[in-house]
Amino acid sequence: MKKLSVLAVALLVGAFAGLGQKITWMSTQFVPIAEAEFVRNEILAPFAEATGIEVEFIGAEYAEFVSRVTAEYEAGKGEIAVLCALHGDFVSVLDALADVSGVPVGGTISETLMKLGQMGGKQAYIPLMQATYLMVANKKALEYLPEGADVWALTYDDLLQWAKNIYEATGMQKLGIPAGPKSLLHRFIHGYLYPSFTGYQVLAFDSGAAVKMWEYMKELWQYVNPAAPTWDAMDTPLLSEEVWIAWDHTARVKQALIERPDDFIAIPSPAGPAGRGFITVLAGLGIPATSPDPDAAAKLIEYLTTPEVQVKILQGVGFFPVVAEAAGAVPSGALQILAKGVSAQAASPDAIVSFIPGGISDEYKKIYKDTFFKFVIKGEPVDVEFLRSQATRLRELYLEAGAPYPAPDGS
């Protein structure tokens, strides 16, 4: 009985101590129960201990997020102190966001990523975490690197020469691009090839630069393992050494690095004539204009962007750090190798960041994949008329949905 009352007093004191220092964090990320629990127990509990600020975490779907944030903004008064969402989610509630350019950050965030958060004449959000696609190479492939090529800053010409060197030395096509029915090939085409060669993912679909790109791809394809159209993910072919160099989503190569961390490196995707095109799935942190406690919100943002927390997020939910210091802080193994590659890619000086199209029919994937199928897999000559008709259809999809072209096309 005595013990119970002591406990009750302790609880009451605790509650009062936190009074006025309790904030609400709404997020479209970490929504699955296991992830939400991870955030509450592993991330927010230590934060409350250190700062005395209790954070109530609320997971929300996109629609709920937008309607709630918009409603609070229109009412001129809100309960939500801080937001976490994908880039595209923030675009939908841009007016309701405060400028966060003055908010301190717990580490160094690359200029490329920081700029993506600048919208509507303000810093709309601070990057928190990213997912991306990159290249993984078996260390055996390194001795065939073309002379003068920097493996951390490859060009598409280097890649071609590299794969060619390996082919000439071993007689095997050791380059892997996932081109199976369930692969992420469309991401490679619209987010990597197109931006790297033409600077855009939609606007220059049928341009002269695009014709050159398809010609390049046909040439490169000679050194791609011919089983590529059956591969949905590259981890297995990397492990079986059917390929030595592969491109894929981090989650789809991770298993290879977990099983044999000493044999692989993760490196940035190559650069083309226009720059180094790559996709970032970027989630960030914002503060609503109606936040009841912007100071506590800023403290939370600073905490979430410290290298230690960034590493925790990577281990807990698999999203990669945006803070440069974090890559080195990841314990050795698969995640560290990947984090190093992701970090190097995001920090590339010639970066062209692409976003995944949102709000339009998934048919856009087919347009990119079909073009690839026709020119590259079936080997038909690059046909400008066909490119033009595909481009028309692609623009129609955006028009029908009233959706803006994603970066790097739109702004």
Next chain:
Amino acid sequence: MNTRLRQVLGTDTFLPYWLLLPTLIFIGIFFLMPLFNAVILAFRSDEGVFTLEYFQRMVGDVRFIEALKYTFFLALTIVPIQVITALAMALLVNAGFRGSRFFLYIFALPLGISDLAAGLIWLSIFTQHGFLNSILYSLGIIDKPIYYISYQNIGLTFLAVVAAEHWRATAIVMVILVAGLQMISKDYLEAAEVLGARGWKKIWYVILPLLKPSLQSALIIRTIFALQTFAVVLALAGDIIPVLAGEAYFWHFFYRNSHIASAYAVLLMVISIGMTWFYLKFLKSRMEVIRG
């Protein structure tokens, strides 16, 4: 059955229909309704207007001609091979020597394996570092792996699919034929032997004609399934060999356009009905001919 119940259900004449009712309800809910919906989806836009747009887009699709070509090519290659093998297997099972029943169980094994799993099993045989290459390499027949599954060698990839489909789906034909063989009265066979027909002659002039009804059912079922082949192709050949059923799947699940997916499904249905009609018309069983 008591009289009261008999009155409720009608006379004995109606009993068979009552017994059929559960099956009819099942077919109605799980086959006819989706079929009806698919046809509507294929011809009606979201705004409720009748349109041929989805069929036009299907036919205009980059992969359509390829898919149509490979679907037919696959069915026309696989069905004859399967029927011949299944016939041989059925005759063996039915031969009546000691242990011949044992083969029935061996042959029927692949029936228990899902088509996707079967595709994956064969994939592990045909990949670059698969069983086939390993065996050939260890025997010294090849000095570097052969790419069996390769967009550069569609012929070999196609053969791999045929092999996998042949292994997986021949047993169902065999089961139908074994049942057919067992229905043939011993009297005919004995009569044939008395009259001097043995071996091939007996098979060709006595067994095959009497087996025609079973062959017909087996052909219809196998051809329809062959036209729908999809999981094995998907697992083994990925995007190298497009087929109609696969395109329907991609349109529905990847590109989320149920209208075009339904157009593919309707096309497959029309082809299946056409093939069935063809078999019914040109493979009339001898019995019907005699009766007619």
